[in-house]
Amino acid sequence: MRATLLAALALAGGPAFAKPLDDLQRADALVQTVGWKLSHANARFCTRAAPGIGLILQDAQTFDDPAGARAAYGLTGDIAIAAVAASGPAARAGLDANDTIVAIAGTPVTTVPMARKDRWARVLALQTTLETTVANKGEVALMLAGGRTVTVHGEPACRVRFMLDDGGGNASSGRDDVRIGRGLFDDAHGDETLVAALAAHELAHAALDHQSVLEANDSVAVVRKTEREADRLAVWLLANAGYPPEAEARLARTVLSRKQFIFVSATHGGWRTRAADIEREIAVLNAAPDRDWPLRFRREIQP
Template identity: 40%
Template sequence: MRGIVLAALLAGWAGLATPLAAEPDIGGVDLDAERAAIARFQDADQRLQDVGWTIIRGNAEFCPRVIPSIGLQLQDLASYGSPKIARAALGFEGDFAVETAARGSPAALSGEFARNREIVALERFDPNEWPSGSRKDWRRLKRAHDHVDAMLAEHGGITVRFADGGEARVTPVDVCATRFELMGGGRRAVADGERVVIGIEFPAFSYEEAVFAGVVAHELAHNFLAHSEWLDRNKRKRRHVRRTEREADRLMPWLLANAGYDPEAAIRFMETWGRKHDGGLFRARTHDGWDERAEVIAAEIPLIRELMAREGKADWSAHFKRGIDPDKER
């Protein structure tokens, strides 16, 4: 059950074009079911943030653009389908709280960022006081994350104050510049150059971590290799998209290896996912068949293993052979 609260929790993708009906009264609402729906969403988001952080931290040395980060994902009840019900279910006074602290990140290591701990200040500003729409409004949450990034870049850290009177000062580390967002519905995984967005129904959420990391690595590869910008310049013709998909497949095992995962997990992802789903939603003429894709991935692994054995890292910025010239139009 997704519940009333999560029916449209599509952070960053919901939009506000459709007129919204009045919020339902909470009388008669099953708050236990709502809490369960929120917890399911947060469990999936935690998994996405944990794996994403592991990859962007492990590859920061090779990324074309890095940013300071503490691995903190916020939540804003204004982005929920019914903030009133969410507030009642979670027992919040305000709207902002911790969503996730990515495993191994400065936020997680501080021990201060427990899930659903309410937040009343990000440095000198209380994000609860910023204006927002009545519900399904993702813009204030984006503003809060942008503010955190700015504080980390400008001041080398951020002080977060909590509704319970606690306070934490956190210092960032460098990671590859990408955000991760979980959609409250859908089975797609996409990258837009700045974000990796995965629907909560994407089958790989049920896979073992290293295999799930394969789909995250594939989408990150699109961002790291600036595929969106290249396609914007060259038009999104089928043959162009196919070339970017092949290149993203080839970079997957490099990203996994630097994150501490077995690079062959990229092959296992393609086999596990492809056997069941290749002929359906994800299969198109813009993609090779899953078996061809697995072969392309496998061809990268000998060099990756050689580099890991010799240098302790797989420096794709120096050794990965691009299939696309990013500076030319073709």
């Protein structure tokens, strides 16, 4: 996929500005945008929250043709910004996709070596450094190619990293990360509210620490409860972020209904059942005096 996108860029004559240039970067940008909106709006409710800036890095060495990637995206080094959240602190500080990064918090990015067997290890380590610096200090200084340094001040967010998985078809999450598979993303056809619904379901898993639940008991019955909780909590997360909570039910009807062979009914429930559960939760949300979900949300699993 990445090689194909680079070939298309080369035929187009390459970039003129540091903006999202292709479908991959536009998808990255949308995932960052919805992820930031959801995590920032729900930060006061997340048990694991920290300042964030709404930015994800990229490494030209993760592409099939690193030199081609640098040329196509106009990079002067391997490490650059892959995407920024449209409404996030990084964007407001003037950072944009394809800005080449020379140093993070005063440390040159070249101090992190490229791993021999894992081409993603370096950029993930640098991303962790960036996020940890913001979480601990409330800000991070990024030196760009040309010597300009931009200091970005973090704002409250759930401490969860949002990423587009270009090689994946599904979506997944852990304690501190959400991955949206390119297959599911494409099925949303660029509809921001549907992508937000995908991200909200996965953020719900992280916010409720379902990973710990499943490490203790990963029976089908417990997995089913975690999926039902994620469907229901997503409604609250969407509403707090200014998205229509009905988007979660629309996701079930328009996207998940076509993916039933992936989302096994025994663990996830059929799409009709999921849509009905979501609609009932929307009624609960609308009847609640506020959207304080740690107080109002009914857990099916006792932590």
